[in-house]
Amino acid sequence: MNDPRLERLAALLLDYSLAIEPGQMLRLEGYDAASPLLLALFRAAIERGVNPYTGILLEEADEVLLEEGSPEQIDFLWDIDWAEIDAVDAIVTVWARRNTRALTRIDAERHQRLIATRRKLSNRLWERIDAGRARWVGTQMPTSAHAQDAGMSLADYEQFVFAACHVLEGEDPVAFWQSTSAALDTRARELSGLRELRIVGPDTDLRLVVDGRNWRGADGKLNMPDGEVYTSPVEDGTSGDVRFTFPAIFSGRQVEDVRLRFEGGRVVAHEAARGADYLAAMLDMDDGSRTLGEVAFGLNYEIDRFTGDILFDEKIGGTMHLALGSAFKELGGRNESGLHWDMICDLRSGGEVYGDGELIWKDGSFLRDAEPASV
């Protein structure tokens, strides 16, 4: 039986996110647990005159390579891997695991080595995406393992994921994301006119300078689900205190109840209820790791709870997130770092945000709707 929600998600990814065209070469990739969505994508691609193919990997093969492979084997990339990146017109990556913690006990250095090998290919892909020569979108296929991480049954988690993507029965997903995209654009334009933001909440009073920086909407073209507006703040402008009520997760490690104090754009004091040592180590990673590279508003109100998966968490409607580390150059950001650690601040009850002194956000929502985009 086909799940009609998967069929609608597949159509949304092809028609809206990738705007795929007949005759294009489409790679559908993921671990084996992604198969149901990969198959729905294949079917939808055939219907659209596209040339799809699957690139499926067994989740457990990584464990075999990491346990038994030599460094040369872990580093290996075949010429054809590069040729493939250069040949494809579009890629859908479907994230799906049967066990999200299977590699927890694997030697961390070897694991980082494998990630670095694969990053070489994804960097090449990003060069092509930036040059407008390829398109990419990443999405999540619900599995029991991810439901378990989110503390839900599989049925509840499926409902959560598909609601966040707006592919439930009776919805018109493409129309929804088109209008969301227009609204996010408008919101981003409005925010781009601001010079300063002040975030006020429980144990939080933080000022950020965003003067001259461009905001951008994340509208489902690169990730599904999506829904945020973000920019890179002025590097030396951040001052004050912030408390992150949700756990901050980086590279599978979890730090709880992070509090940071900024002066002159840099973290000058930090504490955490759990994982403080790891937090300290990450802050000392390099020159840029104590400075913010991103500030963003999460605006997907179907995502109403923390699941431990950044694809969803950073978009929780009514939250803001701040990232320590690397900034977005295309938005005017200058901070450089090996770190980009998104931390999420729940502003849904008692949170306020002021833009140039005026209250623009309260209890998790902007006070005014974004003005309709001009036609």
Added chain:
Amino acid sequence: MSDPYHAKLARVLVGHCTNVRSGDVVLVESPITAAPLVLEIYREVVRAGAHPLQRLALEETFELLLRGGDDAQLEWVNPVRREDFDRADVRIVLLAPQNTRALMNVDPSRQALYGRAHEQLGNRYLERAAAGELRWTLTQYPTIAAAQDAEMSLDQYERFVWQAGMLDDDDPAASWTAFAEHVARVASFLAAKSELRLVAEDTDLTLGVGGRKWIPAGGGENFPDGETFTGPVEDSVEGTIRFSFPALFQGREVDDVTLRFEGGEVVEARAAQGEDFLRQMIAMDDGARRVGEFAFGLNDGISEYTKNTLFDEKIGGTCHLALGTAYPETGGLNRSGLHWDMVCDLRAGSEVYADGELVYRDGKFLDASLA
């Protein structure tokens, strides 16, 4: 729990069949149904110091393409696969159907179009294999669908497959090495012959094999293996052959096929069931009406017909003939998008003459050295 037979089979495929060496690039091609075996093969390839690359497919995608694809989609050849075939050192291919009849109702002309478009890809890999540049093996992962076709339970079918692969022997690789020597003796016996005549019920067929090579297949490119095959002289095939077993191709079953040849070409094709499909496949291209392969099955560990060509064509005491493309290493010149093996049981009431001399009767070679 992993099945110890998967690990044993993986060791034979990676070690004995394809002799994977450090630094080799090894394609592992399979439907994800065979994931447990793929994982063990992956492990063995890593242990050999080589680089396994997974080329895993979803079984249903081929049907979606054939049913829903337009001409351009059916004719699209994935450049990645072309590069794969051009560059890989080793291919390990697994069959693992979840439904062996899923393509039954697909328009045969769509299959033929796909076949023509991908002929070059297949030829490239056969050429590289013939030149010794690409080592490969093809095997079967036991699935419920395959068991159903064989009219066995999955448990019985698994035992059939492991037995045909001699996996219960202390050293399966050594058993296969010894068997390969027997197959090689049959091949060199046939190498000296220039004409074969096959006589059985409703069958009297002559094939010219002079100047062609008989390839001993004793445990390498198919697993399990056990046949010797050649590419007959293209215009030499004359007479009639009736295939006692159903002819299977891409999920279709054509029963009781009789073919009549003149000057190497099929001039009459009949079947009790599936005759239209048979005719459409033969009309695929010029090469599809000629014989690309003739072979004797030599594996006495396989005695039952299981509706699976990989096993059926190896049954000791059978012969098979393939319409379509020839294996270049035999010297066969025929090229086609088709390669359709049809198997004929010779175990009761059959004779084979080589250059006029009776050399084979009721499924056995008469020469004492070939027993």
